[in-house]
Amino acid sequence: MLEAYSDSLFEAAHVLVDSSLRNSEQPGLRELELLRTLSFADVRRLAHPQRKLLLAGMLMARIRADDNIAAFELAEVTAERGFNRLLTPDPASEFHALEAALAEAYLATGYSTKAVLHAHRLLESVEEGASPEWELRTYGICAAAHAIDGDHRTAQSFLDRVARLKTQQGWPSDQVEFMDAIAEIVIAFTSMDGARIRLLRDATTRLPEREPTALSLVHLIQALALFADGDVTGTLAGSAIVAHGSDLPTGPSFIRMCALAIEAIVLIQRGTPAQALALLHDVPALHDHYVCFDVVRASAFILLGDYRAALQVTDGCMRERATHSRWMMPATLLRRAIANMRLGNPEEAATDGVDALDFVESVSPQLGLIMLPTRDLLSLGVRIFAEQPRLLPRLGKLQHDIRRLPKFITPSFPLPSLSPRERIIAIQLRGDKSYAELAADLHVSPSTVKSQANAVAKKLGAHTREEAVERLEQSGFYTIYGETPAA
Template identity: 30%
Template sequence: MGDPALRADAHGSDIVSPDLSPGSTRRMLTAAIEVLTSSLPGHVSSARSSQSLLARVAPAILSGLRREERCLLSAGMILARARSGDSAGAVELVEAEIARAVVTHSDVPAASASAFWAAASEAFVTAGWPRNGARFALEAKEAADATGSDSARFRALALLAVSRALNGEYTAAAEVVLSARTLERNHGWSSSTATYPLLLGEILLASANLDTASLDSCAVQLSEDPTGDVSWPATATAARAMSLMVQGQTSEALTTIMTVTNGTDVSGITEMIRGFSLGIHADLLLARGEPTRTLALLAGRESPGGHALCFDMQRAAAHLQLGDYRSVISATDSCIRLGTEHCLRTIPPLLLRRAVAWHRLGRPEAADRDFEDAFHLIVASGSSTPLLTVPLDDLLLLLDRLLDRRPELEPRILDVRTRIQRVPAATAPRRIPPLLTKRETELAHALRRGTPLRAIAVSQHVSYNTVKSQARSLYVKLAVTSRDEAVQVLEQVGFFD
């Protein structure tokens, strides 16, 4: 390994068994303190060598340490894992240490506890669990308040800001951002590793408001990376791509984000930024009316546990463009089953796509139910991003139906209509019908020939009611209501060629 403090384990994994001698443990503790210190404002170093070292050390090194030492070393190991792409390992270590009640013991000073809780928050945010991220950020802030340390308080606030923004709690996130920026100005701190989560929170806020000026400003700040961490320029590129998408410059935005998703540095970028970049890439393909490419891009990609990045929702949007409405529902049923575990931010776009699918499947009650839930969440959050790539005509029709049912909501409905007008229009894809069964294919050809339903029933040796039922099923698949419309749609996509 080149370092006497490390010995390869018997299985040859990336995690190595530590030398548990006092000298080796002390070196690891020193590395952890360097990583933790670099996470505070005013410290530019990213402590990459120490971070790399700690990311590969097995938790066995924590055994036998005094509580404060264990708290600090485990915090450094958690951060190292989260920042090196092992968010699952970071979360696992957080949970193990909390289960041992190490950090909550009275022997642990508040400053060390704050460092641990901040590391725990970052681990859960990186893994896509913003509510746990917020919970631990609040613990970090409480401990920081007890010490009177503004630098520890700033770190906690930055993590709280990104956690709340990631969960779609934009008003609360904006208040925290303001508090953190005030602290930064008061101390004259320059941009550092500690600033990064705060910038992520600001990017999420700007995206929700379709605020291109703020997105561009964040991109500029991230481009002036003081740490040498490849996630900074990658995040800057993602912010620029989002700004271009909001401006309707889809092609420029797509080629911009591809420098991240298809670039050689992608493996060195944190999991969350890789996921966000992939999500932007998918949204841009959907905006261009390319659902097949979207599904290919997302093939095999799983959403993180809390669905802060909900790839199932984006797959549903692709199925919607393809006219495969039942797949919209089936692709998102698992999201619905998550219940309160699902990230709040990604629920509105999920429900909107389900509402449109239910509508096109001829299920108005289900459509209205999902749409009204999405509507209230959008109004509460103030975000416009859930409206991206949703078919405009369907949105307006569902809004009209909501107004008919709930006239008292008119002011809020008008506000959402205004937001819809600000959303860049997506290119409508060439309509592609879902795969038809053999019987539906025969029926489609008979309808085109103008054969009456009774005559079709006789030729197929089935009852008239059976043919009527088959015709209704075909109309639902094609999102039409009559024979003529069905034939027209199938002709437009070359079905009979």
């Protein structure tokens, strides 16, 4: 049955694959839907030499629809069954199409290491001979894969290749392709390079005309340009639109997750870390932490003064360190270093700080430095130098980077440092129950409840129960810890 439709299927695949090349026509909904609903089993039944092209089209259709689960499953079975092997009779163009689609599928689903693998398989083949348009696409994919994988030096080298190729071909230097833009914004935001972000904003204005799924990316870049200009309100509004899919419901999930993290970062920067924690409440960890929300949560806890929570929330990052996003790992380590330093664990603080500096060669530390108190960062630098004097040059650069950080507002009411039992009492203080009733609920004496309530009030500088509750509300305590006691 499918054989009868093979011509239209391959025509649709051709259109979709070619649409990713410079200045090509975009496919219609018919082509996308035709390929998106086709299964791997269907492809196996088609005895056609252009099977690679068809698989490439199927992968791209799933990516365009943001059907990431289906895209990942198809990518996995394609690679496992060896359907992406380059066989002697096969045209190289079909191999290019499939390897590019595999790399993009793994990027879309956050498997950057696998994306790098397929990007370099594509690169090796393209370097043996391909059109300039395919070279451009390949360099962009390689740049994006390395940027998200946390090797920004290599990513930049591929962006440099993109620039040279455009010069050689006489193509406009200010026309940016989708994958190039991904790499550019990851590098620019990580290094807090406002000038680069603004240039990218101007260069991507018309990108959605050539690549409709780029709309949310363009809006995110515009929001980050506002962040670079110090427009907190505009950044919040822009990132929220992207994060919640208001502009493009089927836009790339990766872009939406980045926008959600940006929204939380800006809430912290403006002095409302409790709101950031509320925004990320119930947001699950992504595999390999390819966008690491726990880093943002740890930042909020540090500014609120809950250093133990900052460590606890990043424990999962350390358990998954082998596979954790290298792009986000320096920020994770810096937060753990400061939390350990504040908790009186100088050796652990120095170890985490040294480990964070080991990433400086491949990833700018700027993104990892924002949302952290300058005094704590400088104290950490002194601690690291005492342990590792050889790191003085890197520490000097770090000190320079700290001076360039965007300013943030310190929360008016930091969280009080409460013991687990005091935290339970603090939560209960907001209710109407008397100390005797609370004691009965908690199976302790009224004097114990009163003693702990007094301890909470003293830490808050409050004189009455009502004043203590008011200060807990102002600090965001109830936003973070809820209305009911922990189990």
